[in-house]
Amino acid sequence: MTVPPLPEDPAARTKTPSPALFTRRRAVGAAGIATVGAVGLSACGSGGGSDDDAAATPTAPATPVDVAAAADIPVGSGVKVDSGGVQAVVGQPTEGTFTAFSPVCPHEGCIVNPANRQYVCPCHSSAFDMATGEVKGGPAPRGLTEYPVTVRNGRVIVG
Incomplete structure (x- = not known):
């Protein structure tokens, strides 16, 4: 951004910007502050297991879905799956x-990753x-929501 040179007239240097420019600058600044505030507040979840958390609790799929080969x-270890409308982490903790x-x-809604016999956010x-x-x-205020899982013909079925 290029800054224009100061006017030669010292009286002109003390003039305030036009009301229209001042209003536009204030509006843009206020909008920026409101956006930053809204983003900041949305990132600050309660983490306390409130009633709002219950509404956001995921549920098992309505119909069983074949998500992976057991092999x-x-x-x-485990895998993340997104198949047939089902998002899940599927693991084999023991053979x-x-x-x-x-x-x-359940803390802030991030997606966990499988790592060393556990899932880590x-x-x-x-x-x-x-x-x-x-x-x-x-x-996290509570554990992950469990989904029913079965193995049929070497395939892992969730739901």
């Missing part, structure tokens, strides 16, 4: 035992047990 989920949970962290480091979905650490 594609290593023992002690032959499969679990499925909502991938949504990348936003605030909440950790959840892969076998039970229970909170192992971090600010």
